[in-house]
C-alpha cells in the first residue's frame with residue numbers, strides 16, 4: 264500500500280467540500296504537512312478566499328457532475344503532474360439548515376424530487392463519480408489514498424434525516440466493497456464517520472442547543488486528524504468513527520455467517 268509514513272511533502276491532495284468545515288480543516292492540515300492542496304467546492308466565493316488564506320488552490324466543482332469531475336482532475340494533473348490523495352467530503356442534509364426547529368421529526372412528504380436528487384447527487388454520486396475520476400490518476404502515481412466522509416449516520420439510524428442516513432450508509436457500503444479492487448492499484452479507500460461537528464451544515468444555534476442537551480460536539484480539526492490518520496494507516500476499507508473525546512477507532516460490522524462468501528472488506 265502507498266506509504267505516507269514520511270508525511271505529505273511533495274504529495275498532491277484534492278479536497279471536496281473544502282471551502283468550509285471538515286474539508287477546510289483537513290485542507291489546512293494537509294497543507295501544513297507539506298502537501299499541495301486543491302480545494303474543490305461549489306461555493307466559489309468562500310472557496311477562493313479560504314484557499315488563499317491557507318495557501319491552497321481553488322477549483323470550482325459540483326461533485327454530482329461527472330463532466331466537471333473530469334475537467335477538474337485533468338486540470339490538477341496538468342498543473343501538478345498527478346494526484347496522490349482525494350478526500351471526498353462534500354455533503355449536504357436533506358433540508359436546508361434553518362434553525363427553526365431543533366431535531367424535528369423527518370417528514371418524507373416534504374421531500375421534493377429536487378431535494379432528494381440534490382442530496383443523493385452530492386452525498387452518493389459525489390463519492391462514486393469522484394472515486395471513478397481519481398482512481399486511474401492516483402494509480403498512475405503508483406498508488407495513494409482516497410478517504411470519503413460518511414457519518415456516524417452511516418452506521419446508526421439517524422431518525423431526524425432518514426434520507427441523509429441512507430446516503431451515508433451508501434458511502435459506507437461503497438468504501439467497504441471498493442477496497443479489494445482498488446488495492447490492486449495500490450490505492451487505499453477509507454471513510455471517516457464523524458459524530459456531531461460544529462460546522463455550517465448545522466442550523467444556526469444547533470451546536471449550542473445540542474451542547475445544552477448533553478450532545479458532545481466535535482471540532483472540525485479533530486475530524487481532520489481522523490482523516491490524516493485514515494490516510495497514514497495504510498489499511499483499506501476501514502470505517503473510522505470520530506467521536507468526541509476519543510481517538511478515531513475502526514468500526515466493525517458483525518460478520519454474516521451462512522452466505523457462502525466473506526461479508527467483510529477482506530472479501
Ligand SMILES: NC(=O)c1ccc[n+]([C@@H]2O[C@H](COP(=O)([O-])OP(=O)(O)OC[C@H]3O[C@@H](n4cnc5c(N)ncnc54)[C@H](O)[C@@H]3O)[C@@H](O)[C@H]2O)c1
Nearest residue numbers: 280282283284285305325326353354414459460462463464
Ligand atoms: N457537521 C457534522 O455534524 C457532520 C457529521 C457527520 C458527517 N458530516 C459530513 O461531513 C462532510 C462535510 O460537512 P461539514 O460538516 O464540514 O459541512 P459544511 O457545510 O461546513 O461543508 C460542506 C461543504 O460542501 C460543499 N458542497 C455542498 N454541495 C456541494 C457540491 N455539489 N459540490 C461540491 N461541494 C459542495 C459546501 O459548499 C460546503 O463548503 C459532509 O459530507 C457531511 O455530511 C458532517
